[in-house]
Amino acid sequence: MSKIEVRNIYKIFGPHPDRWLAAAREGLSKEALLERSGHTLGLRDISLSIEEGHIHVIMGLSGSGKSTLIRHFNRLIEPSAGQILVDGVDVVSLKPRELERFRQSKMSMVFQRFGLLPHRTVLDNAAYGLAVQGVRRAERDERARHWLEQVGLSGFEAQYPHQLSGGMQQRVGLARALATDAEILLMDEAFSALDPLIRHEMQDQLLALQAKLNKTIVFITHDLDEALRLGNRIAILKDGELIQEGTPEDILLSPANDYIESFLQDVNRGKVLNASHACNERPLTLTMRTNPARALERLAARDYDYAAVLDGKRLAGVLMRADAQNAAQAGARDISRHLSDMASVPASAGLDEVLARLLRTPEPLAVTGEQGEFIGVLSRSKVVELVTTATTGSNEPEPEPAAGEAAESGQLV
Structure with a gap:
């Protein structure tokens, strides 16, 4: 279900944006608009659907329009045209008093430079949004203490911002945003001012909190690794235009153009993609009750050289061709007593971990889901391709494996 709908948003900065809106709609470039009118194109025809409970990352380089866009969600910036719908309500149409209530109840924001009040204690900073809402002192202090504890700052309530490290200050900002219990969290380059190690810790903190809270989070970053790590979906902007939007896997495996590919050059794909992306597309499966002769027919x-065998949806083992022949010769009714164990990896296992497993054993590896259900068999060639090969964007089919390659996983390569 969509929590936020962004519909055809335009933003032109300058004294007379309405005069140049038609030209922007007709495709006048950012450079040409600036040269002809002295106006700057901030956003051109941006449409997004942000699902409830997801982390939706908006990324791009400096000047791409990402911070401009997120400030439209709570109307810190007014659009030149378009709609922002939150739970079906057009934020653009809200009157001043309605907008004030909307900001206090629906959305909280975490800024890049922390945005803390230097003359207030950590506790008062964390409780600030609640104070603005008019919550009584005792209740807001209690709630602020709870969220400071959640972000690992219990015991620092009486400190002042200048007494904290950068990472700790950002944790106060996160606690302040969470304390208001807003349904939507806007995070504008929230971790970019932090050292790499602290930044990684803050990402871990956010993911851990999100697993419990299930907030709708709009996260702005210029760092693709951060976007891939955090985002359920990612939107990439360039010069105020939306270039590509999709899941991290969509963007890694099917970049829209050369600009997106340039972002992907240094990405460790083995840490982003997982075992489910490297399953063979044509797995052969049998059931415990399959007749040996029928199994041999399907293998042939x-x-x-083998097939995965299922017991319901769960992996029961693997049937080798030689074992199927022995079962048939012995007159067995089914293959249930002729199986070998089959090693497996969870679907969520990163490809770097999967590759390490494959290098240690020539045996086939199954991929299983959270409940142990069979998903597929790993393709060794696909794992290597995904981990080591740069994306080319080619849609040409892969060549069939040579006969000698087939044995590596029973033709499931």
Whole structure:
């Protein structure tokens, strides 16, 4: 379900944006608009659907329009045209008093430079949003203490911002945003001012909190690694235009153009993609009750040396062709007593971990889900391709494996 709908947002900075809106809609470039009118194109025809409970990352380089866009959500910046719908309500149409209530109840914001009040204690900073809402002192202090504890700052309530490290200050900002219990959290380059190690810790903190809170989070960053780590979906902007939007996997595996590919050059894909992305597209599966002769027929039809065997949805083991032949010769009714164990990896395992497993054993590896259900069999060639090969964007089909390669995973390569 969509929590936020961004519909055809335009933003032109300058004294007379309405005069140049039509030109922007007709495709006048950012450079040409500035040269002809002295106006700056901030955003051009941006549309996004942000799902409830997701972390939606908006990323791009400096000047791409990402921070401009997030400030439209709570109307810190007014659009030149378009709509921002939150739970079906057009934020653009809200009157001043309605907008004030909306900001206090629906959205909280975490800024890049922390935005703390230097003359207030950590506790008072964390409780500030509640004070603005008119919450009684005892209740707001209690709630602020709770969220300071959640972000690891219990015991620092009486300190002042200048007495804290940068990472601790950002934790206060996060606690302040969470204390208001707003449904939507806007995070504008919230971790970019932090050292790399602290930044990684803050990402861990956010993911841990999100697992419990299930907030709708709009996260702005210029760092693709951060976007891939945090985002359920990612939108990439360039010069005020939306270039590509999709899941991290969509963007890694199918970059829209050369600009997106340039972002991906240094990404460790093994840490982003997981085992589910490297399953063979044509797995052969049998059931515990499959007749040995029928199993041999199916193996021969695909020229496979083995097949995964399922017990319901769960992986029961693997049937080798030689074992199927022995079962048939012995007159067995089914293959249930002729299986071998089959090693497996969880679908969520990163490809770097999967590759390490594959290098240690020539045996086939199954991929299983959270409940142990069978998802597929790993393709060794696909794992290597995804981890080591730069994305080319080619849609050409892969060549069939040579006969000698088939044995590595029973033709499931």
